[in-house]
Amino acid sequence: MSRRILIAGNWKMHLSPDDGAAVVSQLASTVGPASDVEVLVCPTFVGISSALQAAKGSAVQVGAQNCHWEPKGAFTGELSAELLQAAGCSHVILGHSERRQYFGETEETVCLRLQAVLRTGLVPVLCIGETLEERESGQLETVLRRQVTGALAGIAPDQLSSLVVAYEPVWAIGTGVVASTEQAQEAHAFVRSVLREILGSAADAVRILYGGSVKPNNAQELMSQADIDGALVGGASLKAEDFLAIISASKQG
Numbered sequence: 001m002s003r004r005i006l007i008a009g010n011w012k013m014h015l016s017p018d019d020g021a022a023v024v025s026q027l028a029s030t031v032g033p034a035s036d037v038e039v040l041v042c043p044t045f046v047g048i049s050s051a052l053q054a055a056k057g058s059a060v061q062v063g064a065q066n067c068h069w070e071p072k073g074a075f076t077g078e079l080s081a082e083l084l085q086a087a088g089c090s091h092v093i094l095g096h097s098e099r100r101q102y103f104g105e106t107e108e109t110v111c112l113r114l115q116a117v118l119r120t121g122l123v124p125v126l127c128i129g130e131t132l133e134e135r136e137s138g139q140l141e142t143v144l145r146r147q148v149t150g151a152l153a154g155i156a157p158d159q160l161s162s163l164v165v166a167y168e169p170v171w172a173i174g175t176g177v178v179a180s181t182e183q184a185q186e187a188h189a190f191v192r193s194v195l196r197e198i199l200g201s202a203a204d205a206v207r208i209l210y211g212g213s214v215k216p217n218n219a220q221e222l223m224s225q226a227d228i229d230g231a232l233v234g235g236a237s238l239k240a241e242d243f244l245a246i247i248s249a250s251k252q253g
């Protein structure tokens with residue numbers, strides 16, 4: 001089953017609206033109006049509109065890094081999937097490990113947010129991944145299974161056709177330590193097997209991205225693995241040259 005590669009940039013709390021627009025302009029002029037590889041950047045909330053402006057006429061898409069589950073209401077400081085859609089976003093990252101670690105994100109709240117994103121028709125990028133302690137104590141599969149089944153709990157399989165999953169081992173995020181291609185492929189294959197239990201053969205169409213210290217020099221090897229369908233890139237997505245090099249390497253993978 002051939003799945004279209006998705007290279008997504010997670011800018012986290014970096015880049016001003018102007019600096020982000022400058023990065024997107026460079027991406028847009030190289031990527032052009034159509035691209036084999038799907039390209040996405042997820043700026044800060046305040047950077048979304050200038051990134052969209054800079055992406056105009058190109059295949060570069062713009063997403064968000066989180067959303068609230070209610071469509072509207074008295075939730076000071078929050079943004080709904082509906083508001084993000086109205087702002088022009090195409091994707092929303094959900095359950096990133098930094099949100100789980102610092103902002104009390106749980107399987108239950110990830111599931112609520114996932115339902116909200118699906119309700120709008122935006123594409124969810126569901127992040128999962130184990131800590132080093134969990135891996136070293138032999139809990140890798142237990143953790144990944146819990147995160148996948150928890151996020152998808154109660155959601156009808158036919159609503160999940162747009163789902164993108166990002167496997168991001170926590171110990172590889174922002175550390176410069178990348179999972180070996182074998183470790184990554186093994187985890188991706190396991191995640192796909194869990195998805196198959198829930199979605200049946202539709203799991204073969206779900207793209208599973210790898211995240212955690214993806215750089216221009218390791219992207220090609222990672223993308224060459226059977227179950228790795230793209231990348232969620234943090235640090236190396238902040239510079240257009242690096243991100244473009246990852247996009248171009250992924251075409252060879």
Ligand code: PGA
Nearest residue numbers: 173174212213233234235
């Ligand atoms: P990194 O971040 O590429 O800087 O390791 C990845 C992520 O957190 O999505």
